[in-house]
Structure formats: structure tokens, C-alpha cells
């Protein structure tokens with residue numbers, strides 16, 4: 401019988417605290433999978449919204465029909481001489497019609513409408529000096545409005561970023577509660593095994609040996625529970641109904657590609673947490689026992 | 691090995707003994723007697739650091755008990771075998787595993803054959819796989835003695851180790867402790883049993899300490 405083998409045996413295999421550890425580790429791991437999915441999803445959304453809207457912009461030009469061509473030329477002139485703008489393209493009338501059709505139906509008497517002219521911009525990565533551009537446009541072509549979509553982009557990106565912060569706070573809370581439950585279970589296990597500790601002390605066992613003996617079982621249970629909970633959580637995510645792309649916010653909840661590997665880190669992290677919490681508790685309790 | 695200098699102990703209801711100074715050398719053999727409640731068990735607890743003295747200084751294996759860290763105390767206990775008066779075991783482990791515990795719990799190797807030999811010596815071969823709660827009082831004492839000596843300790847402290855044993859078995863355990871003493875272990879046995887003391891004195895040079903009237907008296911070789 402070796403030291404390692406005996407260290408796994410000296411704590412009697414009874415007590416409800418080990419079940420508390422297994423079940424709570426499972427529940428917490430299950431929740432952690434969802435919090436992690438939310439965090440990954442919101443990060444992805446924030447990035448994709450920022451990306452999709454960041455390098456395009458439009459200039460909307462409204463002016464009396466007879467001045468339209470002149471104004472358009474002036475605006476294009478300004479745009480071509482503005483650093484940070486890669487391309488400026490006047491939208492054809494039928495392209496505009498296609499855009500409007502989605503909103504107003506196909507039988508639109510376009511000729512009768514005083515439509516503004518749309519100029520589509522592709523910006524370089526750095527983008528133009530937006531304030532300077534607005535001022536120049538105002539001076540040269542008062543009917544031209546530069547729109548870089550920040551109005552749309554900012555609240556979306558902000559919402560996604562907040563969602564991610566909430567998810568991270570949830571992960572932190574889950575970790576904290578798990579550590580607290582495990583510390584509680586470890587201290588319950590230690591105090592209900594006074595005789596085991598006395599006997600081990602009598603024969604010269606170090607605190608480290610005694611703490612390890614208690615910690616091993618708790619850590620193993622936490623690992624077991626967290627593995628089960630993680631598996632259930634991932635299965636539940638897979639079983640979520642396929643969302644219609646028309647509900648773009650919900651469409652992406654879950655993991656994609658390599659990010660499916662992230663929840664696999666939950667069980668080892670739970671075991672590490674259990675190890676630290678139970679060791680710290682054991683040393684603290686043992687110092688109080690002579 | 692163990693040195694008491696002006697040691698007093700008091701659980702709170704007045705001192706049990708006062709100003710005890712005694713030296714238990716390597717290879718020495720001592721009996722500790724005295725009326726029930728005189729403080730024999732307390733004296734032994736001071737000898738392995740379960741208690742700290744109320745005043746005075748206890749030195750165990752060249753270390754001041756009061757100044758020892760927890761690990762140093764554990765290290766010291768590794769070298770002291772103790773037969774507790776109320777023999778406590780890990781009740782879910784077999785007798786054999788309990789007897790090997792001083793070795794396995796401190797990372798020292800132990801041969802299964804050594805443990806079987808030891809169990810044979812104390813007459814517990816048949817109970818090797820039994821659980822401690824199924825043992826009789828006398829069997830528990832024998833198992834506790836086997837556990838106390840499995841590591842060939844520098845010091846053996848036995849608190850009434852033969853209290854529940856018949857005379858034949860008492861003699862047998864006494865011979866075991868005498869053998870250990872001949873190999874250099876300092877032995878201290880708390881007992882009321884005068885026959886046992888006489889039996890031992892025929893084999894080995896033993897001194898008798900007596901606690902009475904709050905004093906520790908060291909008798910000569912006469913009894």
C-alpha cells in the first residue's frame with residue numbers, strides 16, 4: 401500500500417457533501433456553458449456589426465432637379481479629394497428603386513418622386529476625417545448629408561458589448577458560487593471526520609497529506625459533475641431550434657467552429673477551482689485543530 | 691530524547707503536577723504509575739505534543755515543543771510511537787492498513803510481510819482484514835501497539851497498553867516492547883499493573899516514575 405493509494409482511502413467514502421459537490425458542479429457547469437455561449441455570441445455580433453458597417457457610408461444629396469447634376473459633380477469632387485475615401489459611386493436610379501421596393505412595393509411611380517441622390521462610399525481602413533468632410537460638404541453642396549451609419553452602428557455595438565459584459569459577470573458569479581459551495585463542502589467533510597484527522601495527526605501525517613486526502617475526493621467529484629453539466633449544456637445548445645435568419649440577434653446564439661472547444665475548458669477549470677477552494681479550506685480548518 | 695524542565699500542567703481546575711523535571715534518554719525504559727486521575731495520560735500527551743505545558747519547557751527529540759511548527763511537530767511524531775488509552779483507528783480501513791498507517795501516511799515504504807510479521811507477534815493474524823470496530827478491547831490494544839511500533843520509533847509511549855489483556859498476552863506484548871527497547875527505543879509505559887512492572891524488571895533495567903501529590907517522583911530500581 402503506497403502513500404498515494406492510502407491518501408485516496410483515509411477519508412471514509414460517506415457523507416452528503418460529496419453529492420452536494422457533484423450536483424452543484426454539474427448545475428454550475430451547465431449554466432456556465434450558456435453564459436459562455438452568450439459571451440462568445442455577443443462578442444461575435446459586436447465584431448460583425450462593427451465590421452459590416454464600418455467601411456461603408458453614404459452621401460445623400462437633395463437638391464432641385466435642375467441643379468442635381470451640378471451638385472452631384474461638386475460632391476464627387478469633394479469626395480475624390482478627401483483622404484480616407486477609397487471609392488465614391490453614384491447609385492443608379494434602378495438600384496435605388498430596388499432598395500425602395502422592399503419598403504414601398506413594386507408599382508412605385510419613381511419619376512414622380514423627388515428622390516434624393518445616393519452616393520455610396522467605400523472608406524479605407526482609417527476612414528476620412530468625418531467632421532472635416534461634413535464641413536466641406538456643407539460649404540460646397542448644402543444639400544449633401546454624409547451618413548457613416550454611426551447612428552445605427554453605435555447602439556448595436558454598444559448593446560452587444562454590454563451583453564458580453566453581462567455574460568462575463570455571470571461567468572464570474574458562477575465561479576464564485578461554485579468555489580463557495582466547494583469550500584463549504586470541504587469544511588463540512590473535515591469537521592465530520594474529526595477522528596480521521598486525530599488519528600492521522602497521531603501517526604505524524606502532515607497537514608499537506610491530510611488536506612490532499614480530503615481534497616482529492618472533492619476535486620474528483622467536481623470534475624465528474626462539471627463534465628456531466630458541460631455535456632448537458634452543450635447538448636442543450638445543439639438542440640436549440642434552428643433560428644430563422646430573419647431574427648438575426650438570436651440566429652447566432654451558441655458556438656461556431658473552433659469556439660465549440662471553449663466549453664471543454666469548463667470541467668478542468670471547475671476541477672482547478674475545487675482543488676484551490678478545498679485546499680485553502682483544509683489548511684485553514686487544520687490550523688485550527690491541534 | 692525527551693526532556694521536561696520545571697513543567698506544570700493545569701486544565702483549568704488547578705495544577706495536576708508542578709515543576710516536573712525529568713529526562714528520558716535514548717534506550718531508557720520507564721514505567722509511569724500513580725492513582726487514576728493523577729495525570730499519567732496528561733504526562734504522555736505532553737511527551738508527544740498533543741498538549742502544551744501550562745508552564746515550563748518540554749523538549750522532544752532536541753526541539754522545543756513550544757517553538758515547533760506544525761510540520762516539525764508532525765516530523766517529530768513520525769519518530770514517536772503512541773499507544774493511546776482509547777486506541778483510535780480509521781474505522782473504515784482494515785487492521786492491516788491501520789497498522790501500516792504511520793508509514794504510508796508519512797510517505798515511508800513498508801513491506802506487507804513486515805506488517806504480517808507484526809500482526810503475528812501481537813496475535814492478530816486472523817484479524818488482518820477485519821475492521822477496527824469489530825475488534826474486542828484487548829484486540830484493539832494489540833493493534834494499537836502494532837501501529838505504534840511499525841515504524842521502529844525512537845520513542846514508544848504506551849498508555850495502559852495491557853489494561854484489557856490476560857496475563858499471557860500482557861507478557862507477550864511486554865516482551866515485544868523490551869525487544870524494541872533493546873534496539874534503542876526509549877520506552878515509557880503508563881500502567882497500574884505491578885506484576886507487569888516486576889516482569890519487565892527481570893528482563894531490562896527499568897525505572898519507575900510515580901505521580902502523586904502533584905509531584906513526579908523517580909523511584910530507584912527497587913519497587
Ligand SMILES: Nc1ncnc2c1ncn2[C@@H]1O[C@H](COP(=O)(O)OP(=O)(O)O)[C@@H](O)[C@H]1O
Pocket residue numbers: 701706724725726727728729730731732733
Ligand atoms: N481535556 C481535559 N480537560 C479538562 N480536564 C481534563 C482533561 N483531560 C484530563 N482531565 C482531567 O485531568 C485529570 C488527569 O487526567 P489523566 O491525565 O487522564 O489521568 P490518568 O491518566 O492518570 O488517569 C483528571 O482529573 C481528568 O479529569
Ligand SMILES: [Mg+2]
Pocket residue numbers: 730731732775849
Ligand atoms: Mg489515563
